Amino acid sequence: MKNPIALLLLILSFQFSFAQIPIIETPLKGGDYQVSNNVVLQKLSYDVKITGNISTTIATMVFRNNTSRIMEGRLTFPLPEGVSVSGYALDINGKLRNAVPVEKAKAKEVFESIEKRNVDPGILEKVEGNNFRTRIYPINPNSERTVQITYNQILKKVENNLQYYLPLDYTSAIPNFNLKTSVFEKINTPKLEEKPDGSFDFVKNGNVWVAEISKSNYKTTGNLKINLPQNENESSVLMQKASGNNFYFLANVPVNSISKAKKMPETLGIIWDNSLSGLQRDHAKEFELLDEYFKAAKNITVQLAFINNEFEERKTFKINNGNWQELKTYLNNVNYDGGTDFSQLKNLNVDEYLLFSDGLSSFGDFNFNFNKPVYTIVSSPKANFSQLKFISLKSGGELLNIHQNHPNQEVRKLLFQNLKFLGIKDNHNLAEVYPKLPQNAEDNLVITGISDTDETSVNLLFGYGNTPVVEKMIFLNSKESTTKDWDISKFWAQKKISELELFEDVNKEEINNLGKQFGIATNNTSLIVMENVQDYARYEILPPAELRKEYDVMMKSGADLRDKRMTDLMKQAENMTENLKKWWNTEFKNEKKYPQPKSKIILNDSVRTQNIEEMVVYSSDADYSSSPPPPPSVDRVTENESRAELQEVVVQGYTRSESRRQTASASRTVSSEITMSRPNANVLNVMEGKIGGVNVSIAKGKITTIDVKSDQEYMKSFEKLNTAESIYAEYLIQRKNYLQTPSYYLDISKILFQAKDKKLGLKVLSSVADLDIENEELYKLLYYKLKEQNINDKQVWISKKILDWRPMDPQSYRDYALALEDDGKPQEALDYLYQILTKSYTQELANRDDGIEETIIMELNSLISRNKGKLNLSKINPKLIADLPVNIRVVLNWNKDNTDIDLWVTDPNGEKCMYSHKQTAIGGRLSDDFTGGFGPEQFLLKKAIKGKYKIETNFFGENQVSISGPTAILAEIYINYATGKQERKLVVFQKQKKSKEGNGDGVLIGEFEF
Template identity: 55%
Template sequence: MSSFGELKMIWTKPVYTISSSNAANFNQLKFISSKTGGEFLNLNENDPKKVVRSLLFQPLKFLGIENNAQLSEVYPSLTQTISEDFVLTGILKENQTTVKAKFGYGNEVTETKVINLNINEHAVKDWEISKFWAQKKLNELEIFEKENKEEIKNISKQFSLVSNNMSLMVLENVEDYVRYDIAPPVELKARFDEMVKNNRAAKDERVKDLMDDAERMTQNLKDWWKTEYKKKKELKRYPEPDYDEPIDSDSRTQRIEEVVVTGITNQGGVKESVYAPPPTANVAPKVDASPVQVDRLEVPVSNRRSNDIQEVVITGALGVKKRQDAMVSSSTVITSEPVRNQQINVRGTASIASNNSVQSLEGRVSGMSVNSGWTAKADSMKTQGISEVMNSGRVNLIEVESSADYMKFFNSAKTPEKIYEVYLKNRAQYENLPQYYFDVAQLLFKNNDKKYGLKVLSSIADLDIENEELYKLLAYKLKQAEVYDKELFVSQKVLEWRPFDPQSYRDYALALEDNGKYQQALENLYKVLTQSYTRELADRDDGIEEIVIMEINELISKYGSRLDLKNINPKIIADLPVNIRVVINWNKDDTDIDLWVTDPNNERCYYSHPETEIGGRLSNDFTRGFGPEQFLLKKAIKGKYKIHTNFFGERQVGIAGPTAIMAEVYINYATGKQERKTVVFQNQKENERGNDDGILIGEFEF
């Protein structure tokens, strides 16, 4: 059906289409049955018992007219079942002609009716016969609504007919004519032209302001990307010696904080002196706090390996610190575990365990890891571009399980077939609840059955024609299921219905990218920055430029050689690869969903704290509209990151049910090696405003 894809006539046998809904596309159902020799059965208009007869017996049908050069635009032009009344319309070129209408069963003509037309004898003045013809033509045009959009608009305006894309309205003043771009009466024409001219100037100014904002935002992102974020250093605290306890010089649990390894490399080897200053105050457990002088260690090194040693790591005592000496490229780390069997690690060689404290570097050194660092200098020079942010990490998305009562019906259903059986059994009870179809589809996708999952999911689109909330929900789930062709179809529908929303262009552009249509994706993303929006919408979506700029530059970074950039403002093009990117979208207008990201330092990035110490960055807080909100981190530090969403509130309730949220999580975004994971869920706390915990939807770990 057209609610879930383009119409493709693939049937070779009669197809009987049946409808019990007032929201069905009747013209398309009639077209399918007519073209295949089947029958359209409308259960809302006819007694079901009577309808059954249509399945058992062939009804009488109008099969068309014989060729007649005096007639044009004859409707219906398709086969039509004869019920009680039948209306045949057309345009007569001359004053009179003879029409031969053909009737029969199936495709066989069994009867021909001859109709003589004479304009002088049959003309009527009381009926607007032209409207009968226009309505018949309109019905057939709407079968392929997208292709016939302009002609539908023309017919509807000329004959004052209501269609899927047109409605009747009362225009009370000249402002109404300007608002809807309708030609006014002569007496309002001068005022109309003046207002249109002023509006055009204001529109051009708004477009310019939007692009200026985009340029400023791009520069802001560049400055942020170039900023080096470093963790604040903690000051050392040296405890005073405890003179009440004797020092046990033989103890192997001495508190050692730092060991400095110095020496001069020569062909005879390296002489290294080791010094351990007092420990810091926050090291536990507390032991003897007196300074300890450690004897000099002489570590001979063979001529062959003397130039390879760049880093020495000593493990096996309490405390952790690192320091590099100016004379030798070496560093030392002391761990907080008692000395046990330890090992020496030389990069490029195997690790060797030992209990000895002084041995040749060719053999073993207790408590030391020696790392060859001949590539360190080359690595340190990679301070720009992709190499600066590439970092391996792991994403774990958390499924937000539905808490709906009907989910208990599926507890014992372990196979897709059984899940679908339970779904059908209970569908009548929840047929108008989108969340039911969403949750069951989610369950089927989880069980790796895409066919049944899509079948259930398609029911969402049939609940209400032209409902953007339902279709956005559908598009999110199709993206997550990687059914990209259907995602594109649904996103395009939303754009047709809501071309005044920047999010409509963005969603459509991202669906185009998923389908490999990169030039079209770029052009539609750029439209977000070049459309003229009402002042209200411009204020509502202030800050969306930041998200779109990142997505434009991601496209350019991946497919630049295949894209035509001549119409793209070069001031918004920038190389902005990042380690972490998280974006949340939602399907309802006038809704406030917050994105929170907590880093390994337990610092949360959210709307009132949009920048973190390590460089985390959050876009504008969207308190109305459809979002989106975005988190960026150029370079991730080691540890775990938590992603939460917080449902703050909505200002409307519709057929789509609880707000649906889609979170897209990226690692190494715009590097050419990015990874994306998507999670979609409906809010489980519909009646609650923001809370302290939010909903945990995923974690990063680096």
């Protein structure tokens, strides 16, 4: 019997830009979601240190869980261009513990493995763009957790000042707020252009200027913006001693840049990203930039195109004497909808392009060559700077960051040919100097590198185009500029990583090595904290300094503490193949059923009477050489009844021990007694054929799928609408109330698909991809619906993204393989399916997914049997190959971890195949019960009998609530599977409000009729 997890695991999704209180989503009664104060930001402290042109910011956040449930927190936040997290700490036993760098995929796998043991882990990873996510577990009921994040930043020059900026415009009061800012070795007083309130001001303390504030229930009235006067002709250099005779250096070089007026284009292409994420851009700043541009351009022709999940050329505008009001009005009335697919970009017949976007291509990869310069414009804090820089660099344009810089300043890149830094003259004392790529000097330049001497010079080359015309020299002298208080190596590593990430595919290994060596979160490296030293030893992760001694002792002791990874999946697959062959070769007979009297069931010394015929637990490894008796369905014990792990069941003189499957393998240990069934005349007439020499029965039947209708309130607004245009118009009206609700997009896309408008349906559906960054639950939901609609190229792309994010899950390989199969690539599909059986898994994740090989074996052999002679089988274990065609196959998949959903199939005799009754009299067979993870669960029946079969799902335990909304299900329903006459139908839906967990009532999703 199943035992539901007592405490709901609530995933808190924070969208946090160091400028707003985190938004936390919690469930309402019935499954809706709302912003809640159940978990609050109890304390926020900033410690800011500035010297020269660099700064280090340490943000310490204390979150309080005011609920009675254990929660996992997810905090997502963007950082400025070129900035990365270089420090992360989590409180362990009341003390902050620093994180250590680990490969991204391994860090996520280790985190989730430890989490399943209810031990305290924390992880920080870089997600797409310059966005970062930390996951914290657990946040215990009525308790607090502390997170500390550190990042280093090179200050930007604004007019004659270096400027430090920290956004503090919070929408709600903070119970405890602290801010301390220290500026080192400045002769002039730092100027506060903006400050949190009137009491915040600088005071000289030795050679340090200090400003601080400490408030309770504090609502800030302004941001923090500090201007530091700069000597226009004086370079500032910082150096840090490294191993050997090496020094890291960082130099701020003022450049008196003389700009040349650029020839203005006659035709301009504006590509406006009007995907759903476009709503988050600062359009006021974008319009300000265009206003300044057209004032200078005066007379120009503009071709406007939109990019969302498709590319649309819209309209041509004539700008006369700088008047662009018609274009501005048009852009002000844009509808933002759909995902972002940069693979759809096309060339226009223009001289230059302006691309307004956040660069986050959520629905396709950029794989396009522009034929003219592209200037990319960023106005959003959440942006993929690397992607946009790459587009500009490759096309000959530039990146304009109007989120961090004023549009009046950035517009100069469109109007003038600016002096560029081209590199340095050869100097054998210098190595790894960055930037290596040409870039605008922009009145000041930051150079960083490694010197193998304590004193040398650096000759910098500047020019227009690729020809040097200006040379400037700076001097490195460790006696004058060495600092012990600042880790210049991290600034150097961050600068190098930022440039390498422009060409990430070829630089992945080097980025990974830099991230691990310097403790910086990158696209390939995450930062992880674990509770005890045994876990560092188990997963062979070098711990922070305070645990190093104990770790070394453990590793030297020779004790086998390493993770005992699951590597024998192939052996299990071989055994499963033999088991399936035995089952397939068993001749099951149908027998007529008669009513049975009531029987007594003894549970924990108490007597309960139920109307049952038999209760037998069947092992998936049992010898099915003869047919079992036909017990009917047995409902689960309700939550308020006994949850004992071992219960004695007395049925018709037989005793069966049934224990809840604590691990996936436990259910296999129960033996079963099998008796022969009587033959019955009610046998289906079938066509007999052969596949590979095996006799195959091809039944004449049909599949009827049930439309699981959404019971959301907004559906009432669409009941009487019968055209795609009216549905879409109403969708846009209603959307403002459901902007962050994935179910809304799923439900409305379904209506549009049913209205036969695939284009609008896909646009609405693809919006799900823009709701969050690197969210596998949302992408699985997308994958399910794309598969249902036979949009094969996109289901391949979406499933590959999930695989990239979660290579530790066998389901990721399976989903990608099945997408490849749908897309007509059976060999690739076979190769990825087979990888599932050759990989290794942590013990926790192996336990979660134990039994998945039964589903994989069926799919491997189906691919092979339907592509005879077309596949290379040289790498496939021959012991796994078997022809196993069946009349009925049903597979249930879902999109969330820590979730228990059941598949029920009831045959024409009324016998229900389910988790507690996995073998039916006519040969129905159910795979292992997945009580956590993503499934899948599979039902097989070799020979169907005449009559109707009912397919149901039961939401036994949805133990995770997140931004992705209710759990989504994909049901794959087949007749004549793995034969030449195979038919498939798919059902996709999300859990409805009226569906209650573990209530014994299934949701009808389909029927077979033979």
